[in-house]
Amino acid sequence: MWTSSIKLAFQAVWASACKVEASTIMVPPELTFLVGPISFSGPYCQPNIVFQLEGTIIAPTSSKAWGSGLLQWLEFTKLRGITIQGSGTIDGRGSVWWQQSAYDDPIDDESKLIVPLNNTVEENPPIPALRFYGSFNVTVTGITIQNSPQCHLKFDNCIGVSVYNMSVSSPGDSPNTDGIHLQNSRDVLIRSTNLACGDDCVSIQTGCTNVYIHNVNCGPGHGISIGSLGKDASRACVSNITVRDIKYGGSGSVQGVLFSNIQVSEVELPIVIDQYYCDKSECKNQTSAVALSGITYEKIRGTYTVKPVHLACSDNLPCVDVTLTDIELKPQQEQYHMYDAFCWQTFGELTTPTVPPIDCLHVGKPSSNRIQNDHDSC
Numbered sequence: 001m002w003t004s005s006i007k008l009a010f011q012a013v014w015a016s017a018c019k020v021e022a023s024t025i026m027v028p029p030e031l032t033f034l035v036g037p038i039s040f041s042g043p044y045c046q047p048n049i050v051f052q053l054e055g056t057i058i059a060p061t062s063s064k065a066w067g068s069g070l071l072q073w074l075e076f077t078k079l080r081g082i083t084i085q086g087s088g089t090i091d092g093r094g095s096v097w098w099q100q101s102a103y104d105d106p107i108d109d110e111s112k113l114i115v116p117l118n119n120t121v122e123e124n125p126p127i128p129a130l131r132f133y134g135s136f137n138v139t140v141t142g143i144t145i146q147n148s149p150q151c152h153l154k155f156d157n158c159i160g161v162s163v164y165n166m167s168v169s170s171p172g173d174s175p176n177t178d179g180i181h182l183q184n185s186r187d188v189l190i191r192s193t194n195l196a197c198g199d200d201c202v203s204i205q206t207g208c209t210n211v212y213i214h215n216v217n218c219g220p221g222h223g224i225s226i227g228s229l230g231k232d233a234s235r236a237c238v239s240n241i242t243v244r245d246i247k248y249g250g251s252g253s254v255q256g257v258l259f260s261n262i263q264v265s266e267v268e269l270p271i272v273i274d275q276y277y278c279d280k281s282e283c284k285n286q287t288s289a290v291a292l293s294g295i296t297y298e299k300i301r302g303t304y305t306v307k308p309v310h311l312a313c314s315d316n317l318p319c320v321d322v323t324l325t326d327i328e329l330k331p332q333q334e335q336y337h338m339y340d341a342f343c344w345q346t347f348g349e350l351t352t353p354t355v356p357p358i359d360c361l362h363v364g365k366p367s368s369n370r371i372q373n374d375h376d377s378c
């Protein structure tokens, strides 16, 4: 088959590149390669390999070509210094899988509305398009990653990640298509990128530290989120995250640690902490949540369509040291029914007057010391 011979060719090229420090693999412009799941793998490769992507790599659309139990489509693993650059495109051709996830996911009300076009959709919807695992000094720049079946770009167990001047592009109604997913990774810089997708633009999961995100256009997409906070009672241990200078369009939410200089436009909930987050139709009033503290929102301006502020913290682990500074949020259209700011078990301070006034925040600290307990030892 054509696909498998291309895979063999990529593997052969990789085997030789792996032996030479700072070697370059070239995917030439104006060519399109159909490639099945493939791993470009160390750990015995020489450092600083460059993958120069000028052409297009497309994914198969049949489940046979994907196989089952995979963790990604294109994987780079256990490398020291790996750069993917160029003006080329990685196209996951995910639409066939998005329709199928409408079948599989009866709990997601929105995706129920997507009517499958025929009954022969494939089984086993596949996984992230491009994944880096267990690597040092990873750079992704220039390229476009589009229409992934699910997440577009994932970093797991990486140290030293730099993503800039690149794009993610998939429709706002494509289910579970996160832009960038970070997990157990540190020293991460994401800047000057356009992220358009159907789920979180950037999702920062457990085990991440020293993450700096700035000058990102997010939309369509659900914003930048931290943790699957309290989801399935899991712990999200995340520290030193900075997010600044973000432009959002469409529906969205923001959750995190320091959010600074954020311009929002027609965002449903511009400022959100939701310890009750769940993606099932019936959510319990969860009590085992991740402790959240030291969250600052500063210079958040623009328009909202539902509620300016939604800070829903847990009864046994209130959010503390939540600081709101220089907030100016206006309803998108006066005639809509809008909700007032909502806070539940949220403690902290307002350092400036806000628009609208936010009087639901408890000034100071919770009376009993419920913050430090076994839940938040990371």
Ligand SMILES: *[C@@H]1O[C@H](CO)[C@@H](O)[C@H](O)[C@H]1NC(C)=O
Pocket (backbone or CB within 6 Å): 047, 080, 081, 136, 137, 160
């Ligand atoms: C990562 O890059 C830095 C800076 O260029 C370098 O000092 C370091 O040795 C690299 N790490 C590895 C594991 O190659």
Ligand SMILES: *[C@@H]1O[C@H](CO)[C@@H](O)[C@H](O)[C@H]1NC(C)=O
Pocket (backbone or CB within 6 Å): 117, 118, 119, 120, 121, 122
């Ligand atoms: C229906 O499924 C077949 C077989 O997978 C596919 O070739 C065709 O494009 C699909 N039609 C639509 C409208 O999605």
Ligand SMILES: *[C@@H]1O[C@H](CO)[C@@H](O)[C@H](O)[C@H]1NC(C)=O
Pocket (backbone or CB within 6 Å): 086, 087, 088, 141, 142, 143, 165
């Ligand atoms: C960004 O990437 C594109 C290729 O997609 C390239 O043409 C352009 O020069 C890059 N811009 C910067 C500032 O590096």
Ligand SMILES: *[C@@H]1O[C@H](CO)[C@@H](O)[C@H](O)[C@H]1NC(C)=O
Pocket (backbone or CB within 6 Å): 209, 210, 211, 212, 240, 242
């Ligand atoms: C926090 O992360 C930034 C990079 O985003 C880094 O420069 C800084 O040293 C980190 N702070 C700590 C205390 O590790």
Ligand SMILES: *[C@@H]1O[C@H](CO)[C@@H](O)[C@H](O)[C@H]1NC(C)=O
Pocket (backbone or CB within 6 Å): 276, 285, 312, 344
């Ligand atoms: C959680 O439960 C309490 C008590 O039953 C209730 O008052 C509170 O509104 C609930 N929290 C949320 C965010 O719904």
